[in-house]
Amino acid sequence: MTQGSISSAPLLQRCLALTGAFETSMGVPDCFAGLAGDFDGEGLSFGAAQWNLGQGTLQPLLAEMIAGHEEVAREILRGRLDDLRIMLTSPHEVQLQWAQSIQDPRRHTVLDPWKGMLRTLGRTPEFQSVQVKHAAAIHAAAKEFCRRFEVKTERALALMFDIRVQNYSISPETEAAIREDFKNLSPGDEAGRLRSIANRRAEAAAPRFIEDVRARKLTIANGQGAVHGVFWDLELHFGIGLHIAE
Numbered sequence: 001m002t003q004g005s006i007s008s009a010p011l012l013q014r015c016l017a018l019t020g021a022f023e024t025s026m027g028v029p030d031c032f033a034g035l036a037g038d039f040d041g042e043g044l045s046f047g048a049a050q051w052n053l054g055q056g057t058l059q060p061l062l063a064e065m066i067a068g069h070e071e072v073a074r075e076i077l078r079g080r081l082d083d084l085r086i087m088l089t090s091p092h093e094v095q096l097q098w099a100q101s102i103q104d105p106r107r108h109t110v111l112d113p114w115k116g117m118l119r120t121l122g123r124t125p126e127f128q129s130v131q132v133k134h135a136a137a138i139h140a141a142a143k144e145f146c147r148r149f150e151v152k153t154e155r156a157l158a159l160m161f162d163i164r165v166q167n168y169s170i171s172p173e174t175e176a177a178i179r180e181d182f183k184n185l186s187p188g189d190e191a192g193r194l195r196s197i198a199n200r201r202a203e204a205a206a207p208r209f210i211e212d213v214r215a216r217k218l219t220i221a222n223g224q225g226a227v228h229g230v231f232w233d234l235e236l237h238f239g240i241g242l243h244i245a246e
């Protein structure tokens with residue numbers, strides 16, 4: 001999947017690519033190869049949704065990639081494939097120790113050759129497909145959020161998908177504030193509803209993250225904007241518009 005072809009992909013894949021672009025500040029296919037070390041205590045984070053070893057969300061993706069596409073994995077990882085297999089079957093504490101052993105202990109950046117190999121793996125169509133499959137649960141949760149707040153467009157689903165990845169939930173207090181905002185909007189003002197959801201969810205974040213979350217969420221609500229210094233146009237770059245989500 002390339003940046004030029006993402007617009008024709010299923011909506012789930014487009015939402016994942018968009019969130020991945022925000023997570024990594026890179027477009028397709030590089031957003032599927034986002035790689036981060038243990039800066040947050042999760043050992044290693046990888047992929048468009050930054051699945052990680054600490055929470056146990058990355059291990060199933062890597063295991064499925066090896067089981068379903070061993071030839072591709074072996075061509076990229078070569079003699080290191082067995083090291084990865086051993087890590088995946090080790091106790092959780094040992095998995096985190098392995099992750100720490102392949103990165104700079106101060107900057108928490110993954111070192112070569114693992115950095116290059118994992119990023120190459122992330123760019124393959126096979127591992128992108130594994131990521132899309134594992135993003136189905138996020139997609140289902142996003143659709144439930146859309147039903148809950150009565151928003152129906154592709155942009156709405158993308159916003160809820162991003163909330164699920166970055167923020168996980170919408171609290172009852174935040175929901176109450178959103179519903180108060182809705183009272184002042186016309187029933188068909190989908191963009192207004194999305195801006196309310198974006199602003200209220202940002203305001204519920206930890207103080208130091210509020211403006212970062214707001215910029216990211218309003219970029220989706222408005223259809224374009226800058227996130228971490230990179231300008232994104234949802235329709236142009238991901239084929240995500242203010243159309244009814246199928």
